[in-house]
Amino acid sequence: MHAEAAFWLEEIRKLPPLQARLMEVCGTHTMSIARAGLKTLLPPGVELLSGPGCPVCVTASEQIDAALTLAMEPRLILACYGDMLRVPGSVPGDSLQRRRAQGARVELVYSPLDAVGLAAKNPDKEVVFLGVGFETTAPGTAAAVLAAREQGVKNFSVWSMLKTVEPALRALLAQKDVSVQAFLCPGHVATIIGAEGFRFLPEEYGLPAVVGGFEPAEILRALYLLLRQLSEGRAALENAYPRAVRAQGNQLARAMLERCLRARRDCWRGLGEIENSGLGLREELAAFDAEKKFGVSTPSAKQTTACRCGDVICGRCRPGDCPLFGAKCTPEDPVGPCMVSSEGACAAAYQYQTV
Amino acid sequence: MDELITLDYGSGGKKTARLIEEYIVPAFENPALRALGDGALLSGAEKLVFSTDSFVVDPIFFPGGDIGRLAVCGTVNDLCMGGGTPKYLSCALILEEGLPLRDLERVLASMRAAADEAGVQIVTGDTKVVERGRGDKIYVNTAGVGFLEHPGLCPDAIRPGDAVLVSGTIGDHGTAIMLARSGMLQSDLCSDCAPLGALCEAMFETGAAIRVLRDPTRGGVATTLCEFVEGRSFGIELQEEALPLRGEVQAACALLGLDPLYCANEGKLLCVVAPEDAERLLAAMRRRPEGKDAVCIGTVTERYPGRLTLQTAPGGSRMLQKLSGAQLPRIC
Numbered sequence: 001m002h003a004e005a006a007f008w009l010e011e012i013r014k015l016p017p018l019q020a021r022l023m024e025v026c027g028t029h030t031m032s033i034a035r036a037g038l039k040t041l042l043p044p045g046v047e048l049l050s051g052p053g054c055p056v057c058v059t060a061s062e063q064i065d066a067a068l069t070l071a072m073e074p075r076l077i078l079a080c081y082g083d084m085l086r087v088p089g090s091v092p093g094d095s096l097q098r099r100r101a102q103g104a105r106v107e108l109v110y111s112p113l114d115a116v117g118l119a120a121k122n123p124d125k126e127v128v129f130l131g132v133g134f135e136t137t138a139p140g141t142a143a144a145v146l147a148a149r150e151q152g153v154k155n156f157s158v159w160s161m162l163k164t165v166e167p168a169l170r171a172l173l174a175q176k177d178v179s180v181q182a183f184l185c186p187g188h189v190a191t192i193i194g195a196e197g198f199r200f201l202p203e204e205y206g207l208p209a210v211v212g213g214f215e216p217a218e219i220l221r222a223l224y225l226l227l228r229q230l231s232e233g234r235a236a237l238e239n240a241y242p243r244a245v246r247a248q249g250n251q252l253a254r255a256m257l258e259r260c261l262r263a264r265r266d267c268w269r270g271l272g273e274i275e276n277s278g279l280g281l282r283e284e285l286a287a288f289d290a291e292k293k294f295g296v297s298t299p300s301a302k303q304t305t306a307c308r309c310g311d312v313i314c315g316r317c318r319p320g321d322c323p324l325f326g327a328k329c330t331p332e333d334p335v336g337p338c339m340v341s342s343e344g345a346c347a348a349a350y351q352y353q354t355v
Numbered sequence: 356m357d358e359l360i361t362l363d364y365g366s367g368g369k370k371t372a373r374l375i376e377e378y379i380v381p382a383f384e385n386p387a388l389r390a391l392g393d394g395a396l397l398s399g400a401e402k403l404v405f406s407t408d409s410f411v412v413d414p415i416f417f418p419g420g421d422i423g424r425l426a427v428c429g430t431v432n433d434l435c436m437g438g439g440t441p442k443y444l445s446c447a448l449i450l451e452e453g454l455p456l457r458d459l460e461r462v463l464a465s466m467r468a469a470a471d472e473a474g475v476q477i478v479t480g481d482t483k484v485v486e487r488g489r490g491d492k493i494y495v496n497t498a499g500v501g502f503l504e505h506p507g508l509c510p511d512a513i514r515p516g517d518a519v520l521v522s523g524t525i526g527d528h529g530t531a532i533m534l535a536r537s538g539m540l541q542s543d544l545c546s547d548c549a550p551l552g553a554l555c556e557a558m559f560e561t562g563a564a565i566r567v568l569r570d571p572t573r574g575g576v577a578t579t580l581c582e583f584v585e586g587r588s589f590g591i592e593l594q595e596e597a598l599p600l601r602g603e604v605q606a607a608c609a610l611l612g613l614d615p616l617y618c619a620n621e622g623k624l625l626c627v628v629a630p631e632d633a634e635r636l637l638a639a640m641r642r643r644p645e646g647k648d649a650v651c652i653g654t655v656t657e658r659y660p661g662r663l664t665l666q667t668a669p670g671g672s673r674m675l676q677k678l679s680g681a682q683l684p685r686i687c
Contacts, residue, residue, distance in 0.1 A: 002668050002669055005668070005669035005670070006669070006670070009669070009670070034673070035667070035673075036667045036668070036669050036671055037665075037667040037669070037670075037671020037672050037673040038669065038671055039671070040671045040672055040673070041669065041670055041671050082612070082683025083683065085683055086363075086680065086683075091356070092356075093356040094356065097361050097362070097363070098356075098359060098361060100361070100362075101359040101360065101361045102359065108683065110537055110611075216667075216668065216669040217669070220669070330679070331679035331680065332363070332369050332370055332373075332679045332680060342612055342683065350676070351676055351679075352673045352674070353673060353674040353676075354671070354672065354673050354674070355659055355662065355664050355672050355673060355674055
């Protein structure tokens with residue numbers, strides 16, 4: 001056993017027993033916890049819940065549907081991260097992967113800048129990058145837009161589905177049926193916005209908040225700090241990921257974000273419309289805004305399945321509580337995004353089932 | 356909605372299994388195919404092992420190998436895993452209009468070198484050329500026959516208590532290809548692409564009670580081990596800390612969002628062996644260059660029948676599933 005992980009586990013076990021529901025709001029935490037089997041190691045009474053931390057999962061199915069439609073435009077190349085490829089829209093089975101098999105040109109990229117390169121290489125095509133993610137990926141998306149402008153790549157645009165974490169956590173905490181005692185805060189997002197970005201949790205909601213890293217030992221350390229606060233009846237902000245996260249975050253990235261993106265109302269799966277929770281391109285970058293360029297509209301879709309992804313994202317239920325989990329909904333034939341995103345809570349629960 | 360072939364059907368995971376079990380096997384139904392070994396066992400004057408494999412790798416030249424070496428090693432290794440001594444290969448080429456002849460020459464020279472290394476001859480073949488855009492540079496199919504020397508290798512022979520061995524570091528080939536494809540990371544990591552006949556021979560010479568051999572190519576170590584336990588009365592328990600992983604593979608997989616347990620290997624084998632023979636067999640494997648990092652990674656147990664489980668490094672425990680579709684790079 002890793003010595004450091006063993007140490008923090010021992011510290012956790014020394015704390016007085018308590019009943020606590022802790023929520024992580026980062027898909028990478030969700031996966032890391034499941035991969036290392038950490039849930040099997042925690043004392044009984046301590047429950048880990050996954051919150052709205054997987055960017056693909058929180059994207060509303062209407063937006064996925066609209067992306068599927070856009071992908072079929074002739075002379076268009078849709079560039080996206082690998083996570084998006086298998087995500088179903090409102091019709092199970094329909095996905096960018098299927099659209100690709102039907103003739104759409106969908107290209108996977110590692111970075112939004114690769115999509116700018118793709119546009120430069122294909123001057124007779126329009127390249128649209130699907131900008132999905134939280135504050136972590138927003139600066140990179142902004143950098144790509146600026147690079148395209150600088151290089152005069154006019155056939156590149158971004159469809160921003162970018163979202164910010166704070167409004168979603170506030171919306172989540174306003175829900176009466178959601179019960180969480182403390183937050184394991186996302187290390188990646190905090191790298192950009194700073195640990196201070198989560199101070200509202202202890203100060204306004206009286207909830208312990210600890211920014212955590214992603215190695216099993218780092219997660220256990222953050223969980224220990226959360227449980228210690230709970231057992232001492234305190235609520236404070238602590239940074240357990242100091243090797244990457246500063247109090248004020250990454251100033252350069254924040255400035256980039258500020259320069260290119262503006263807050264706007266956005267729709268979240270499970271949480272609905274939330275004011276100022278999305279990031280759209282600023283007016284002066286309209287030439288690179290796919291929504292304007294292609295008149296993208298997101299028609300409202302009726303949910304036709306029993307999928308409970310929306311409830312899973314809010315911690316109202318666990319993946320296994322969904323009637324479709326593992327039977328009608330599997331990573332091979334997903335009904336909801338949480339089963340197919342590489343950061344989804346259902347994918348983690350299915351792929352890394354504990355024994 | 357009509358099912359379409361998507362890239363997932365070629366991943367070597369669950370969708371590939373569905374394609375084989377629901378479409379291909381029923382269409383050709385016969386006992387040699389139904390056994391679904393790496394190679395088919397044929398009876399006649401000589402007992403033969405027969406196998407085929409197609410190669411469409413992109414890029415066609417990659418660190419540690421190329422499509423030609425891969426095409427020879429892939430089929431040779433399938434024959435070895437079936438207990439055969441590989442003898443003859445065929446080579447069918449599908450070439451895209453516009454392929455530089457010097458690239459073809461390079462691939463053919465590499466096939467010849469790999470064939471010499473593996474002790475096989477390429478004795479028959481075919482070529483087709485398709486219009487530009489209707490293929491991707493070069494596709495290679497090889498089929499091979501070998502003499503069956505070691506019959507009875509099969510997951511059904513596995514017993515509780517047996518040891519699970521791997522011949523070296525895992526995930527090297529898949530990770531090297533992903534790195535070459537992404538073009539964003541510099542690394543010395545090479546594909547492990549190699550013929551395994553000599554290693555197998557050294558293993559059989561020990562007289563160890565080898566239950567089954569399999570080369571964990573597409574789908575990786577986890578998918579192959581899942582196939583061993585599926586529907587059977589035993590399970591396999593892996594120790595995460597015992598898994599031999601190169602630092603580069605670990606780091607690249609973390610960056611690219613891949614799991615080395617599901618990354619392809621092209622020069623490694625998995626072996627289940629009686630526990631009392633495990634150490635002796637490992638010692639013999641380690642005397643060969645392609646087996647120098649051989650190690651025991653788990654045991655066969657009755658605890659979770661039909662399941663592959665992993666004892667994680669921090670001490671947790673979880674199940675491992677077959678690969679469900681191609682591994683994809685992720686957001687962050």
